[in-house]
Amino acid sequence: MMWRLVLAMCVLSSVLVTTSVAQTCTTQSFSNNKVFKNCRDLPQLTSYFHWTYDKPSGILDLAFRHGGITTTNRWVAWGINPSNDLVTPMIGAQALVYLPQSSGNPRAYTTSIASTATQLQQSSIRYPISDLSATYSNNEVTIFATLTLPNDTSTIVHVWQDGPLSSSNVPQEHRHDSGHQSSMETLHLVSGQTQQATDTGASTRRKRNTHGVINAVSWGVLMPMGAVIARYLKVFKSTGAAWFYLHVACQASAYIVGVAGLGTGLKLGDDYPIDGTDTHKAIGIAMVALGTLQVFALFLRPNPNHKYRLYWNGYHYVVGYTTIILSIVNIFKGFDVLEKFGDYNNWKHAYIGIIGALGAIAVFLEVLSWIIYFNRKGSENKMPSHVNGVNGVNGVNSHASRPQQV
Numbered sequence: 001m002m003w004r005l006v007l008a009m010c011v012l013s014s015v016l017v018t019t020s021v022a023q024t025c026t027t028q029s030f031s032n033n034k035v036f037k038n039c040r041d042l043p044q045l046t047s048y049f050h051w052t053y054d055k056p057s058g059i060l061d062l063a064f065r066h067g068g069i070t071t072t073n074r075w076v077a078w079g080i081n082p083s084n085d086l087v088t089p090m091i092g093a094q095a096l097v098y099l100p101q102s103s104g105n106p107r108a109y110t111t112s113i114a115s116t117a118t119q120l121q122q123s124s125i126r127y128p129i130s131d132l133s134a135t136y137s138n139n140e141v142t143i144f145a146t147l148t149l150p151n152d153t154s155t156i157v158h159v160w161q162d163g164p165l166s167s168s169n170v171p172q173e174h175r176h177d178s179g180h181q182s183s184m185e186t187l188h189l190v191s192g193q194t195q196q197a198t199d200t201g202a203s204t205r206r207k208r209n210t211h212g213v214i215n216a217v218s219w220g221v222l223m224p225m226g227a228v229i230a231r232y233l234k235v236f237k238s239t240g241a242a243w244f245y246l247h248v249a250c251q252a253s254a255y256i257v258g259v260a261g262l263g264t265g266l267k268l269g270d271d272y273p274i275d276g277t278d279t280h281k282a283i284g285i286a287m288v289a290l291g292t293l294q295v296f297a298l299f300l301r302p303n304p305n306h307k308y309r310l311y312w313n314g315y316h317y318v319v320g321y322t323t324i325i326l327s328i329v330n331i332f333k334g335f336d337v338l339e340k341f342g343d344y345n346n347w348k349h350a351y352i353g354i355i356g357a358l359g360a361i362a363v364f365l366e367v368l369s370w371i372i373y374f375n376r377k378g379s380e381n382k383m384p385s386h387v388n389g390v391n392g393v394n395g396v397n398s399h400a401s402r403p404q405q406v
Contacts, residue, residue, distance in 0.1 A: 025050060030063060030142065031135060038192050044183040047160050049078075053189040058149040060189065064096070065142045066162060072100045074162050075120065075171040076141040079113065081157040082126060086195070088272065089159040089184045090116060094125035098134040098141045099169070108134035108143060117276075120171040159184040178205065204272050211264040212334055216351055218257035219287060219327035224358050226250030227324055232365035235372055248298075255291045262288050277337055283330040290323040328355060 025039035025048040036050035046067040053060050064078040079095030090113055097120050099107045109122045110129060128148040135142045141162075149156070160183050163174030174180050181204060186195040226247050233243035262284050269277060297316060302309045331351060338344040 024048065025065075028065065030144075031137070032144070034063065034144070036061065036063060038189075040187075040192060040194070042160065042183070043185065044179045045160060045162065047183070049158070049187070051189065055152065055154065055190060058151050058153055060147045060149055062147065063142055063144050064160065065140055066098075066160065067140045069136070069141050069162065070139050072136070073165045075099055075165055076143070076160075076162045077111075077120060078143055078160045079158065080127070080147075081159060084155065084157045084186070086157050086184060086186055089157050090161075093159055094127055095120070095159075096129075096132065096143050096145055097122075097171070098136070098143050099171070100136065100165075101169075106134045106136050106141075108132050108145075116173075154190060155186055155188045157184065157186050181205070207264070207268055207272075208338065211261060211268055212338060212347070214257055214264060215261035215284075215334065216331055216347075218254045218261055220331040220351060221354060221358075222250050222254035222257070223327050224324050224355065226254060227320060228358060228362050228365070232362070232369055235365075235369040251294070255295060258291060259288055280330060280333040280337055283326055283333060287323055287326050287330065290319050290326070294319055294323070 023039065023041045025041050028039070028048060028050070037052040039048060039050040041048055048065040048067075050063040050065070051060060052062075066076045066078075069076065076098040077095045079090075079093035081089040081091075081093050083092055085092070093113045095111050095113055097109055097111055099109070101107050110125045110132070111118070111120045112123050112125050113120070130146045132143075132145045134144070161174045161180060164172045166172055188194070226249075229243055229250060230247040233239045233246065265281065265284055269281060294316070297312070297319070300312070302312055332348075335344060335348045335351075338347070
């Protein structure tokens with residue numbers, strides 16, 4: 001009796017497990033009554049891939065279905081990367097595109113994607129194609145086609161996407177959230193096995209965020225803070241030479257971390273190239289170049305009484321403040337790039353708050369330093385002439401010191 005109960009429980013468990021892992025694609029059918037040998041639920045964007053593949057001839061009969069398309073102003077695309085590149089599969093992808101039309105009959109066409117700035121213009125692809133069509137029904141887009149792949153092709157890297165349309169029905173850039181960044185995989189056409197890039201989007205996002213934080217803290221916060229310390233703390237006699245060491249510590253830290261930030265940015269650009277970053281990259285390189293000049297200039301700093309010290313100071317001010325201005329500008333350029341990949345308004349507002357606070361502190365200290373200057377000057381003017389003598393208390397040219405800059 002007991003063994004029958006155990007057997008019944010095992011059977012029931014098997015049924016439940018089988019039901020839970022059953023693929024949605026196996027229950028799908030098509031209005032043209034097409035039947036495919038294989039199918040799989042794709043891991044992102046509520047999408048499904050059906051196919052029949054004959055390896056000797058290379059003929060791939062396929063249907064790509066994308067659910068959740070609740071409006072008629074979105075494009076849908078599916079494509080193959082001929083280089084089997086799972087890192088940047090969009091570049092070079094040979095794609096099939098669904099485009100809704102005002103007439104109600106959708107348009108299906110091919111495009112070869114050369115860059116991330118594509119608007120999916122119609123063009124030929126490298127694979128012979130036939131029976132290309134598309135349907136839209138029940139919030140689902142389905143693209144049908146028959147491709148002829150190179151002989152003995154076993155695996156493909158395929159990618160799928162959807163995105164908005166402009167008012168003139170031109171495809172616009174898709175979103176860059178985790179789902180859209182991870183909508184790719186390697187598929188073995190014969191066995192159906194896959195190699196998914198499920199963490200590619202999250203990994204890329206982490207690298208992008210790391211690059212942003214490193215540069216915002218170094219170039220965008222530490223560098224301006226070092227300038228504020230140098231300009232205003234020296235006014236207070238009680239600080240002695242501490243202001244100088246704090247200034248050097250801030251600027252050196254900003255430079256070292258900033259160079260690392262440039263390195264992460266260049267690596268990120270090589271691994272995951274996107275359009276619209278050329279200006280951001282150029283400014284970043286210029287900042288590091290100017291920062292490097294400042295570092296070398298420290299070793300050539302003349303003594304305070306040297307005749308060339310005035311020129312060195314002028315050089316130091318110009319290069320330093322130019323670097324800071326470029327840094328702040330480039331932080332916001334970076335935010336413009338990040339906005340393509342999600343909502344970073346909180347990051348931008350936080351940085352605006354920090355740099356605004358630094359600016360307010362600088363204004364307060366500027367006013368305070370001038371008050372101190374005029375107070376000191378007034379005190380010295382009230383001193384009896386015999387106290388100052390010919391050369392004054394401090395020797396030749398004694399006078400109240402105006403606020404100094406680095």
